[in-house]
Amino acid sequence: MARSVSAADVAHLAGVSGQTVSRVANGSERVDPETRARVEAVMAQLGYRPNRAARALRTGRTRTIGVLVRTLGSVGNARMLEAVVAAGAGHDHAVLVVTLADDTPQAARAALANLTDHGVDGAIALNEATPSVQAAGPTPFPLVAVDAAPGEDVIALESDHAGGAAAAVRHLLAAGHTTVHHLAGPAGSFAADERERGWRDALGERPAPDPLRGDWTARSGHDRGARLAGEAAVTAVFAANDQMALGLLRAVREAGRTDVAVVGFDDVVDAADYQPPLTTVAQDFDALAATAVDLLLARISGDPVAPRTVIPTRLVLRESA
Template sequence: MPQAKRVSMAMVAARAGVSGQTVSRVANDSPRVDPETRARVERAMAELGYRPNRAARALRTGRTHTLGLVAQTLSTVGNSRMLQAVAESAETRGYALTVVTLGADGVIDDAFDRLRDQGVDGAIVLNEATALARDADAAGLRLIVVDSPSDDRFTVVGTDHAAGARAAVEHLLAAGHGLVHHLAGPRGSFAASERERGWREAHAAAGADAPEIVRGDWSAASGHEQVSRMLAAGEVTALFAANDQMALGALRAVAESGRRVPDDIAVIGFDDIADAADFQPPLTTVRQDFDALGEHAVRALVTAIEGGDSADLLLAPQLVVRASA
């Protein structure tokens, strides 16, 4: 079978009705193209299936048009959703993506070394890995960190986890629950600590003492185990789980105890994963906009790569009320 003919810049130029130099400028992200012309050229590129030669472009610009992504693990739903969002956003901007996972005992300096060796133009650091990034040597790498305290060394993009947790707990307190128990995420996670902070602040604002927390590892199995112990130890009428997977395990533990959700125990999760509406009962949860997080993280990184300035950004989550609370 004959190979398809490679689409050239000249072919794109003819389709868009511009010069070859204009197509080159668009392909190399030159600011010297007005928005209307850029849009016309990009449309012609998409229609013809034009793909820039990355190696040649790297030689011309000194940039590889490749972004790095560092995560402790991709096994959690939040991290896998972020990977998908970052990959899609990078692709729309003409950037490739290199992913490095650390594992439980990974060293983030080694990850940064690997990314530097591969010539990435910058990197995005996700969630649990952000704590490691604050003590790492990222010299020579432009960084965008997702979910982290503010830091002068890099731009932070994240969700207002504390606000989302407060909204969840306030919803339960307003429904007449005197206390809301908390199934927290693992120590060392910034998102988990912020969700715990919001849970505590909601109790304090209501003049109530927050009960003792139990802690899981983000998995449904840990939610089932910890909530089973919680139910055996004392009275619980309302539970805020730090993510939807642990909430799923909690729902199973409640059912096994002979209680009903929400009649006996109300349950709220966090994230609004794709399956949350299909839990039994459908899960009330706090929605994170993973697509927007990925888009803002990539946009901030590309802006930094191109010499611009980007500011920290905190996205507001949304409480989605369903049948579990």
């Protein structure tokens, strides 16, 4: 069996001390740029990888990020997780995922204990997991919560849900619709509440029709959409996510309606291939994930971070509205 490359091998070929190799491997700033570049080039040449276990013993950090998630069945969670893994890898951090068994604080505490047992340096709570994690009390490590109100023990991060929803509604009103109906997300969801708030704000003084509430799935969009499509007064609908918009579009088509404009939210990968191609509000999942990782690593390092960060959204115009 071939011998693994050691730090001593790198030090010998690079003409530096073993301590310098260690500093470069650990990202220390106490190495001049020319030496760092030479050591990194030798590391790449030899295929050297630092021993994570040994490094954890030296630094007290495992370079592992936990992710708390309620489900991976939703498009938003799946895309966020994929982006967090990529962002973590860019900082040479592994990612450990724990799924909450249910929506209770007890389930969140069990998930947090699991991550603690695995020695994570900090964690990111995604979307639906956030309320349970916040209700579980103080966390044993730094935490970034996606879609959360700021709290004493968490760093809050969100997309501009309300601003994106308002942009969608203003677009529909500018097209001549007298009002905009809303296919809302589930009650208690931070994102759903914020998108509903943006819808109401954009309607201004206009009477707001009673929203119909779905559960983020295309099936619920179709069920509620059938009711909306059956009302002649409904000519414009803002759906709180693209999956519900997909079901709504099917219901509109089945009702023989060609006069109903639909806008979604998320800009899922397939949105441009819906029939018709979906006008929607795009979340920047890559920016959300990169920001979450950056905020978490800053807090782990003891650097000051903002208690709340909002990532902009943008309206993507296609043929559905």
